[in-house]
Amino acid sequence: MGLPVRKFDALVVGAGGAGMRASLQLAEAGLSVAVLSKVFPTRSHTVAAQGGIGASLGNMSDDNWYWHMFDTVKGSDYLGDQDAIEFMCREAPKVVYELEHFGMPFDRNADGTIYQRPFGGHSANFGEKPVARACAAADRTGHALLHTLYQRNIRARTQFFVEWMALDLIRDADGDVLGVTALEIETGEVWMLQAKTTLFATGGAGRIFAASTNAFINTGDGLGMTARAGLPLEDMEFWQFHPTGVAGAGVLITEGVRGEGGILLNCNGERFMERYAPTLKDLAPRDFVSRSMDQEIKEGRGCGPDKDYVLLKLDHLGPEVILKRLPSIHEIAVKFANVDCTREPIPVVPTIHYQMGGIPTNYHGQVVAPRDGDPEAVVSGFYAIGECACVSVHGANRLGTNSLLDLLVFGRAAGNHIVDFHQRNKEHKPLPRDAADLALSRLARLDGAAAARGAGEQTQDVGNALRRTMQAHCGVFRNDELLTSGVSKVMEIAEQVRRIAIGDKSKVFNTARVEALEVENLIEVAQATIVSAQARQESRGAHARSDFDQRDDANWHKHTLWHRAGNRLSYKPVHMKPLTVDSFPPKARTF
Amino acid sequence: MKFRIYRYDPDRDAAPRMQDYDVALEPTDKMLLDALMRVKQVDDSVSFRRSCREGVCGSDAMNINGRNGLACITNLKDIKEPVELRPLPGLPVVRDLIVDMSHFFKQYHSIKPYLVDEATPPEKERLQSPADREELDGLYECILCACCSTACPSFWWNPDKFVGPAGLLAAYRFIADSRDQALNERLDNLEDPYRLFRCHTIMNCVDVCPKGLNPSKAIGKIKEIMVRRTV
Numbered sequence: 001m002g003l004p005v006r007k008f009d010a011l012v013v014g015a016g017g018a019g020m021r022a023s024l025q026l027a028e029a030g031l032s033v034a035v036l037s038k039v040f041p042t043r044s045h046t047v048a049a050q051g052g053i054g055a056s057l058g059n060m061s062d063d064n065w066y067w068h069m070f071d072t073v074k075g076s077d078y079l080g081d082q083d084a085i086e087f088m089c090r091e092a093p094k095v096v097y098e099l100e101h102f103g104m105p106f107d108r109n110a111d112g113t114i115y116q117r118p119f120g121g122h123s124a125n126f127g128e129k130p131v132a133r134a135c136a137a138a139d140r141t142g143h144a145l146l147h148t149l150y151q152r153n154i155r156a157r158t159q160f161f162v163e164w165m166a167l168d169l170i171r172d173a174d175g176d177v178l179g180v181t182a183l184e185i186e187t188g189e190v191w192m193l194q195a196k197t198t199l200f201a202t203g204g205a206g207r208i209f210a211a212s213t214n215a216f217i218n219t220g221d222g223l224g225m226t227a228r229a230g231l232p233l234e235d236m237e238f239w240q241f242h243p244t245g246v247a248g249a250g251v252l253i254t255e256g257v258r259g260e261g262g263i264l265l266n267c268n269g270e271r272f273m274e275r276y277a278p279t280l281k282d283l284a285p286r287d288f289v290s291r292s293m294d295q296e297i298k299e300g301r302g303c304g305p306d307k308d309y310v311l312l313k314l315d316h317l318g319p320e321v322i323l324k325r326l327p328s329i330h331e332i333a334v335k336f337a338n339v340d341c342t343r344e345p346i347p348v349v350p351t352i353h354y355q356m357g358g359i360p361t362n363y364h365g366q367v368v369a370p371r372d373g374d375p376e377a378v379v380s381g382f383y384a385i386g387e388c389a390c391v392s393v394h395g396a397n398r399l400g401t402n403s404l405l406d407l408l409v410f411g412r413a414a415g416n417h418i419v420d421f422h423q424r425n426k427e428h429k430p431l432p433r434d435a436a437d438l439a440l441s442r443l444a445r446l447d448g449a450a451a452a453r454g455a456g457e458q459t460q461d462v463g464n465a466l467r468r469t470m471q472a473h474c475g476v477f478r479n480d481e482l483l484t485s486g487v488s489k490v491m492e493i494a495e496q497v498r499r500i501a502i503g504d505k506s507k508v509f510n511t512a513r514v515e516a517l518e519v520e521n522l523i524e525v526a527q528a529t530i531v532s533a534q535a536r537q538e539s540r541g542a543h544a545r546s547d548f549d550q551r552d553d554a555n556w557h558k559h560t561l562w563h564r565a566g567n568r569l570s571y572k573p574v575h576m577k578p579l580t581v582d583s584f585p586p587k588a589r590t591f
Numbered sequence: 592m593k594f595r596i597y598r599y600d601p602d603r604d605a606a607p608r609m610q611d612y613d614v615a616l617e618p619t620d621k622m623l624l625d626a627l628m629r630v631k632q633v634d635d636s637v638s639f640r641r642s643c644r645e646g647v648c649g650s651d652a653m654n655i656n657g658r659n660g661l662a663c664i665t666n667l668k669d670i671k672e673p674v675e676l677r678p679l680p681g682l683p684v685v686r687d688l689i690v691d692m693s694h695f696f697k698q699y700h701s702i703k704p705y706l707v708d709e710a711t712p713p714e715k716e717r718l719q720s721p722a723d724r725e726e727l728d729g730l731y732e733c734i735l736c737a738c739c740s741t742a743c744p745s746f747w748w749n750p751d752k753f754v755g756p757a758g759l760l761a762a763y764r765f766i767a768d769s770r771d772q773a774l775n776e777r778l779d780n781l782e783d784p785y786r787l788f789r790c791h792t793i794m795n796c797v798d799v800c801p802k803g804l805n806p807s808k809a810i811g812k813i814k815e816i817m818v819r820r821t822v
Contacts (some may be wrong), residue, residue, distance in 0.1 A: 103706025151705035504636035512635035563731030
């Protein structure tokens, strides 16, 4: 094998909110834990979350976890697994209080409790009226959360491997996961990191689309590694469009703007959401608002010279509220939209934001895959949490604030489960002889003479072609013609990915090599997405087909599993049975 | 648009050099980071860090025409050509615009940047008044980009001894938190001719902070508390 090996009790790949919540649990339990991250931990994309963390603290008015659960199930268009959703909503207040105990600078009410604001799809009494459930630190909740978790991990002496990129999973003949191969970016050295458990918290892959709120690093590395290791990806056709990305720039404007009282207007100055969602109006779930906006634009009521965006008006909140509760939005509007939002509205369009699908897991964070007739057999030693995972609490559409919650709840739960696993399994399993072959062959191809720049495809060109194709063929409204031609185009691009060549052959901090490796992950996610979307002949949550415009529970109330080998699909049932309460059966979705 | 970029790859170069680039921009390219991506398309060996592209992750701090800033929120309209890009000053260069930030983070870690309260926490949240919470505004928002510390002459001269503006801003963030119970330890930790008192109020930190924060003011407040403690 020849590669240097380092051995740990537990390995965490990714140092965003999920990874660092899990590592905290592990380090505080006394395990030797290594956290790998492509970027310094506080640069992870959790930092960009703005609006809040969903938890039924009831600080502003009556609330309880059961209402939160109902909203989440309905928000998911009934595709979410109800055991996992019950678990998340019940745990929510606990993980938020914990975060406060860690030092999180939440905004406060006059009585000293945590400030909460309304958010899309969150309601009191089963849809009766909006409820303030989003626990917020101004409009920098993700930043405050990520820094707090990093700080707490310093206290716990967690060992970070900063600017290390995981390349591929190591599995043995039993299929157990024994660690990863990883690239130390600064030196170009490749290592094998061996651990009893490997936890992926690698985030989403929003960079498969051209217009995205996502950071450059969101390239689905964990999903690519999982797919190459022969494990399936779940529900990848479901991608959330956030209603309010800055038109042209893609930068996120939090739903918290509407939570604080902001409204969407069409070119006639009409608050059009009143027509689509008479009760929740501008605070309907994101899939609903995004489609309504697109409908307005399609019917010629968009704004601007090309009538291709709508307006988000918030000046009526007054400069005091805006500067206190939404200071970053004010800053973003000035910098990226060139407007002063205390006086003018912000031009916005639905923009790719979040991946509901991912690596299939149960609510302990254990990765599951079909084996011997069991659709959800545990893959020993392998865990996944956060946006890279599909547990599935978000189903076909995630509610705002449930992503930060997801990170905390499942980060903590997976951490606890790994501590148990560690106590039951005293020894490391031996690494197989071919442990590093896959990763080394990928690197060898990129570094080889055949991949000299000019001899092959350029990383940025291939990546851009992929993003343009996904945007055009797999967007807000989909149909068979677009998807089928999109599948062929993505397959052609997959061929180009195999011919990517880089000019930079340096060992030292080679970002060209990193970007090429990232595109190899993006292409797996894009294939999973468009193949799964082409097959699903219904409209559910974020997956909207103009040729099958209704939800079809009889045929499609099931989770998709995409298998890389042969781009094959299989399906598995939705968990309809919660842990302790009655099930919420599918109903028509109005707001 | 014309750029002069600091280039150094220890794997190949004996010494650093400046390299000129002239790249065609698209109408959608608005920020310096957009232009840098064009440069990278022409020459994929040009190395820099970047992630969120909206000024919140702190990755792409660099020296832009002599002034530290974030490439992703530096508008191309506001910078003169040829745009001269150098790594943040005062830290060892790893490659091109990428610096080794170990010293910077070591100083951040040295102030114990986490809340200390050994009491058993209540079942719910600890209460904090809005006024007490407001004390943290202008402090907790730091993104650890290092623009400030690497613009500070005191940090250049003593990066191993002077905590620097970013670390001291973080120190004050915890001193100012009504929930924190370690005031004396925090002050003891800074009571030293270098760690705090090397700040000579040059104010470069305030001038360059891309988030509009004021480390100098925070340092002043720590000094004030320190003085009050001794009298």
